[in-house]
Amino acid sequence: xxxRTRNPDELVDLARGGDRSALARLLSLVEQGGDSAxxxxxxxxxxGGSAYTVGITGAPGAGKSTLTNxxxxxxxxxxxxxxxxxxxxxxxxxxxxxxxxxxxxxxHVLDEGVFIRSMATRGHLGGLALAAPEAVRVLDAxxxxxxxxxxxxxxxxxxxxxxxxxxxxxxxxxxxxxxxxANKAGxxxxxxxxxxxxxxxxxxxxxxxxxxxxxDLSVHDHDDLGGHDVGGHDVSGHDVSAPDAGKQASWRxxxxxxxxxxxxxxxxxVAAIAAHRTHLETGDGLERRRHRRLDDELHRIIxxxxxxxxxxxxxxxxxxxxxxLVVTRKLDPWSATxxxxxxxxx
Amino acid sequence: xxxRTRNPDELVDLARGGDRSALARLLSLVEQGGDSAxxxxxxxxxxGGSAYTVGITGAPGAGKSTLTNxxxxxxxxxxxxxxxxxxxxxxxxxxxxxxxxxxxxxxHVLDEGVFIRSMATRGHLGGLALAAPEAVRVLDAxxxxxxxxxxxxxxxxxxxxxxxxxxxxxxxxxxxxxxxxANKAGxxxxxxxxxxxxxxxxxxxxxxxxxxxxxDLSVHDHDDLGGHDVGGHDVSGHDVSAPDAGKQASWRxxxxxxxxxxxxxxxxxVAAIAAHRTHLETGDGLERRRHRRLDDELHRIIxxxxxxxxxxxxxxxxxxxxxxLVVTRKLDPWSATxxxxxxxxx
Numbered sequence: 001x002x003x004r005t006r007n008p009d010e011l012v013d014l015a016r017g018g019d020r021s022a023l024a025r026l027l028s029l030v031e032q033g034g035d036s037a038x039x040x041x042x043x044x045x046x047x048g049g050s051a052y053t054v055g056i057t058g059a060p061g062a063g064k065s066t067l068t069n070x071x072x073x074x075x076x077x078x079x080x081x082x083x084x085x086x087x088x089x090x091x092x093x094x095x096x097x098x099x100x101x102x103x104x105x106x107x108h109v110l111d112e113g114v115f116i117r118s119m120a121t122r123g124h125l126g127g128l129a130l131a132a133p134e135a136v137r138v139l140d141a142x143x144x145x146x147x148x149x150x151x152x153x154x155x156x157x158x159x160x161x162x163x164x165x166x167x168x169x170x171x172x173x174x175x176x177x178x179x180x181x182a183n184k185a186g187x188x189x190x191x192x193x194x195x196x197x198x199x200x201x202x203x204x205x206x207x208x209x210x211x212x213x214x215x216d217l218s219v220h221d222h223d224d225l226g227g228h229d230v231g232g233h234d235v236s237g238h239d240v241s242a243p244d245a246g247k248q249a250s251w252r253x254x255x256x257x258x259x260x261x262x263x264x265x266x267x268x269x270v271a272a273i274a275a276h277r278t279h280l281e282t283g284d285g286l287e288r289r290r291h292r293r294l295d296d297e298l299h300r301i302i303x304x305x306x307x308x309x310x311x312x313x314x315x316x317x318x319x320x321x322x323x324x325l326v327v328t329r330k331l332d333p334w335s336a337t338x339x340x341x342x343x344x345x346x
Numbered sequence: 347x348x349x350r351t352r353n354p355d356e357l358v359d360l361a362r363g364g365d366r367s368a369l370a371r372l373l374s375l376v377e378q379g380g381d382s383a384x385x386x387x388x389x390x391x392x393x394g395g396s397a398y399t400v401g402i403t404g405a406p407g408a409g410k411s412t413l414t415n416x417x418x419x420x421x422x423x424x425x426x427x428x429x430x431x432x433x434x435x436x437x438x439x440x441x442x443x444x445x446x447x448x449x450x451x452x453x454h455v456l457d458e459g460v461f462i463r464s465m466a467t468r469g470h471l472g473g474l475a476l477a478a479p480e481a482v483r484v485l486d487a488x489x490x491x492x493x494x495x496x497x498x499x500x501x502x503x504x505x506x507x508x509x510x511x512x513x514x515x516x517x518x519x520x521x522x523x524x525x526x527x528a529n530k531a532g533x534x535x536x537x538x539x540x541x542x543x544x545x546x547x548x549x550x551x552x553x554x555x556x557x558x559x560x561x562d563l564s565v566h567d568h569d570d571l572g573g574h575d576v577g578g579h580d581v582s583g584h585d586v587s588a589p590d591a592g593k594q595a596s597w598r599x600x601x602x603x604x605x606x607x608x609x610x611x612x613x614x615x616v617a618a619i620a621a622h623r624t625h626l627e628t629g630d631g632l633e634r635r636r637h638r639r640l641d642d643e644l645h646r647i648i649x650x651x652x653x654x655x656x657x658x659x660x661x662x663x664x665x666x667x668x669x670x671l672v673v674t675r676k677l678d679p680w681s682a683t684x685x686x687x688x689x690x691x692x
Contacts, residue, residue, distance in 0.1 A: 045678035306652040332391035
């Protein structure tokens with residue numbers, strides 16, 4: 001029953017009716033960027049707004065996929081549908097990664113209430129940081145109240161992507177300090193919940209002490225800022241770290257021990273996520289976090305649109321005319337650029 | 347006799363009349379960027395166009411300053427005035443770096459025909475890559491037919507800056523292979539002339555063999571492309587490496603041995619630069635190289651202007667209105683951005 005249409009609005013209607021191949025096609029369109037992605041976005045943005053997003057990140061081998069799988073089981077036991085986006089900037093292929101996605105799906109391959117999908121940057125000029133929120137809106141519009149964003153590694157882009165989730169889970173293993181040393185501060189900053197996975201291994205206790213100690217030292221106010229300050233994407237240059245006036249009780253990230261392969265501790269993890277959600281929803285935390293996330297997205301889109309414009313302006317007839325004006329010394333380079341941009345000189 | 351005026355046009359007139367403090371002030375204005383820099387640029391661009399630029403780069407400690415000093419002496423013996431811009435992205439201070447510049451001037455501290463100036467990125471949003479060509483135009487307009495761009499190191503920005511010179515000199519020492527391994531390919535690409543400085547040290551012969559061998563292997567056609575392909579600044583995305591139809595005889599970078607501290611070989615270096623200049627001027631090489639340089643500059647200015655616009659668009663009332671439209675689901679993020687940018691949706 002493959003969806004034959006490529007019309008975005010029709011695909012959205014089909015996906016909302018439960019057509020999984022229409023949903024897959026929508027995600028491919030979003031991944032590819034361009035006009036079709038815009039059309040999908042216009043439609044899904046109107047429809048969505050209720051999905052709760054959970055980001056899962058941690059070093060390669062920490063057991064994120066196994067943990068995600070176990071979490072999906074727990075969430076499914078409650079009846080809710082669950083979408084999973086595996087964010088993999090390094091993946092050479094996407095969309096067609098059917099085998100990989102089937103492997104990922106594990107226990108859920110026959111469950112119509114679970115949709116798992118790998119995403120890479122194919123085509124989308126703004127990269128995963130721009131494609132991911134669009135993909136979330138597609139799943140949201142298609143009726144998935146939970147969307148899990150699982151990263152493959154802890155690279156800059158991946159941390160940015162999961163850092164925009166409503167609740168961000170950072171997965172470590174006993175002895176993690178050595179493996180993710182370089183990124184420790186960044187992970188501390190985005191974590192709403194810590195998981196020590198493979199907690200049956202030696203060193204789990206000292207890892208917990210280590211984490212709690214770091215949490216003692218850090219100021220737990222990123223939650224009250226309505227979002228995560230992940231570097232590199234704020235194009236506006238204005239201060240994004242000014243604390244808000246309307247404070248609420250601060251959130252100290254709990255540390256949950258799990259053995260994902262046996263399912264041990266996974267219920268506690270889901271409970272911790274639910275507690276964080278309640279915390280956010282009790283005050284205006286969730287609203288503020290989503291507004292901050294939207295600001296980040298708008299800043300990224302502005303930057304991307306202007307990069308596109310720079311590429312277009314840097315060639316073609318108008319550019320050649322501007323250059324000619326400079327070569328013949330009728331205009332200096334800045335004035336010629338202003339003319340090209342349709343501005344008056346400042 | 348300090349120039350009291352800050353009026354750019356008056357300062358340019360004073361500098362053209364030989365007023366060194368007016369010249370210094372003009373370079374400060376250019377370094378600071380902004381409206382005054384634009385006014386300076388509008389005036390000097392009309393006046394200049396005859397200065398020949400020589401870029402000097404190489405690893406720290408290669409003896410670039412000593413070599414520059416010796417070259418200035420040789421050029422001065424011919425009667426021409428010489429300007430020197432020492433490009434130092436890491437320098438914490440500029441303009442006021444009088445002591446440093448006096449030390450740099452060495453033998454030329456009392457020579458009114460020599461102007462030496464350190465430049466850093468203070469204030470100029472586009473950085474040295476944008477400030478340097480403006481500074482060259484100031485010296486050009488002030489009557490300096492030779493401008494030497496000397497870099498402090500071989501960082502990306504510095505290599506970009508000297509790579510835009512009419513003739514680029516790459517300075518190495520015996521045994522250089524070990525010290526600049528990482529950047530060897532980039533230096534090979536921009537070199538019009540190689541200098542083995544401190545050639546009285548052991549290993550000079552093998553260094554020469556090493557260089558000649560690399561030159562045998564490389565294709566010497568960058569000259570026929572009318573410019574250097576230095577990565578990272580071509581915002582247009584179009585192919586900048588397409589060979590031109592109108593070929594001329596290709597230029598193989600000569601390898602000159604010098605001992606800058608004694609002056610040995612410096613005349614040969616100046617002769618090699620002159621030979622390269624003649625090579626460029628014989629065909630349309632110089633014109634094409636300058637056009638390519640101008641294209642690069644225009645691309646950088648376009649990118650900088652659009653970065654400024656992104657910063658402005660990413661905050662303020664219009665941004666708040668756009669966000670409100672998204673929050674209330676009247677517009678999706680891309681359409682809201684288009685509205686903000688004053689475009690129709692694509």
